[in-house]
Amino acid sequence: xxxxxxxxxxxxxxxxxxxxxxxxxxxxxxxRGGAAAASAVIFGVVSGSLVLLTLVWLGxxxxxxxxxxxxxAVSIAGGAxxxxxxxxxxxxxxxxxxxxxxxxxPSTMLGVAGFQLLNPKAWLLVxxxxxxxxxxxxxxxxxxxIAVVTTLCLLAWAVAGAASSRVLGRxxxxxxxxxxMGALLAVSALTLVAG
Numbered sequence: 001x002x003x004x005x006x007x008x009x010x011x012x013x014x015x016x017x018x019x020x021x022x023x024x025x026x027x028x029x030x031x032r033g034g035a036a037a038a039s040a041v042i043f044g045v046v047s048g049s050l051v052l053l054t055l056v057w058l059g060x061x062x063x064x065x066x067x068x069x070x071x072x073a074v075s076i077a078g079g080a081x082x083x084x085x086x087x088x089x090x091x092x093x094x095x096x097x098x099x100x101x102x103x104x105x106p107s108t109m110l111g112v113a114g115f116q117l118l119n120p121k122a123w124l125l126v127x128x129x130x131x132x133x134x135x136x137x138x139x140x141x142x143x144x145x146i147a148v149v150t151t152l153c154l155l156a157w158a159v160a161g162a163a164s165s166r167v168l169g170r171x172x173x174x175x176x177x178x179x180x181m182g183a184l185l186a187v188s189a190l191t192l193v194a195g
Contacts, residue, residue, distance in 0.1 A: 005141070005145065008129050008142060008145055009145060009149060011125070011128050011129045012125065012129055012145055012146060012149040012150065013149055013153065015121065015124070015125040015128070015129075016125070016149055016150045016153035016154065017153040017156070019184055019188060020119075020121045020188050021082050021085070021115075021119050021121060021122075021185055021188060021189070022045045022112075022116075022119065022121070022122065022154065023153075023154065023157045024181045024184060024185045024188075025041055025045075025106065025107070025112060025115075026038050026041050026042060026045070026154045026157045026158050026161065027157045027158070027160055027161035027164075027181065028107075028161060028178075028181060029041040029107065029158065029161065030157065030158035030159065030160065030161025030162040030164075030165075031161035031162065031164050031165050031168050031177065032161075032165075034162045034165065035155065035158040035159050035161075035162045038154075038157075038158035038161065038162070039158070040108065040109040041107065041108075041109065041112050041154075041158075042150075042151055042154045042155065042158065043109050044106075044108070044109035044110065044111065044112030044113040044115075045112055045113070045116065045122075045150060045154060046146065046147050046150050046151055046154075047109070047113040048112065048113035048114065048115065048116025048117070048119075048122065049116055049122055049125070049126060049146050049150060050143055050146060050147065051113065051116065051117070052116055052117070052122055052123060052126040053126050053130065053139065053142060053143055053146060056126050056127055056130050057130070057139050061126070061127040061130060064123075064127070065127070074120070074123070075120050077118070078118045078119060078120040078123070078189075079120055079189045079190065080189075081118045081189075082118075082119065082120070082185060082186070082188065082189030083185075083186045083189040083190065085182075085185055085186075085189075086181075086182045086183065086184070086185030086186030086187075086188075086189060087182065087186055088182070089178055089179070089181055089182030089185060090178070090179045090182030090183055090186070091182075120189075121188070126146070129142060129145070129146065130142060164177070
């Protein structure tokens with residue numbers, strides 16, 4: 001492995017394994033239907049991240065870095081959306097495990113892929129990783145790294161969600177789990193905007 005890949009792998013791992021919106025969505029999917037059910041969501045996250053990488057490669061990342069006001073607007077819009085998702089999950093009342101996710105929370109592969117465009121953490125991950133690469137000509141290598149590292153990290157979250165599904169079969173446990181996940185999502189949105 002080239003020494004120039006180590007910073008990119010480190011950034012990818014740190015961003016993909018730490019709690020954030022994607023991790024919460026994957027953990028929810030794992031808790032609802034097991035690790036296999038979370039695979040479509042994971043594929044959506046990875047696909048959306050690769051679309052972001054393409055946009056960064058085409059110059060959107062440079063445009064955001066060149067315009068602090070535009071970067072702030074994107075961060076605020078994405079953070080507000082994530083906070084809204086978190087609050088809607090926290091306020092969800094039934095706690096019934098057979099309920100589908102709240103309409104605000106993406107749960108399909110396509111929905112989660114599109115969600116990456118509004119996810120400030122995903123933008124930060126892709127732009128920081130691209131900056132860690134010596135040149136954008138390594139975009140194919142970076143795409144492979146994003147796919148592999150992100151998938152492995154999200155699989156860990158899916159397994160954790162699946163492992164918690166027995167406990168979450170109880171209505172009160174599910175209600176508190178959803179509230180905790182919603183609170184974590186809202187807090188992560190605020191920290192992403194503030195940071």
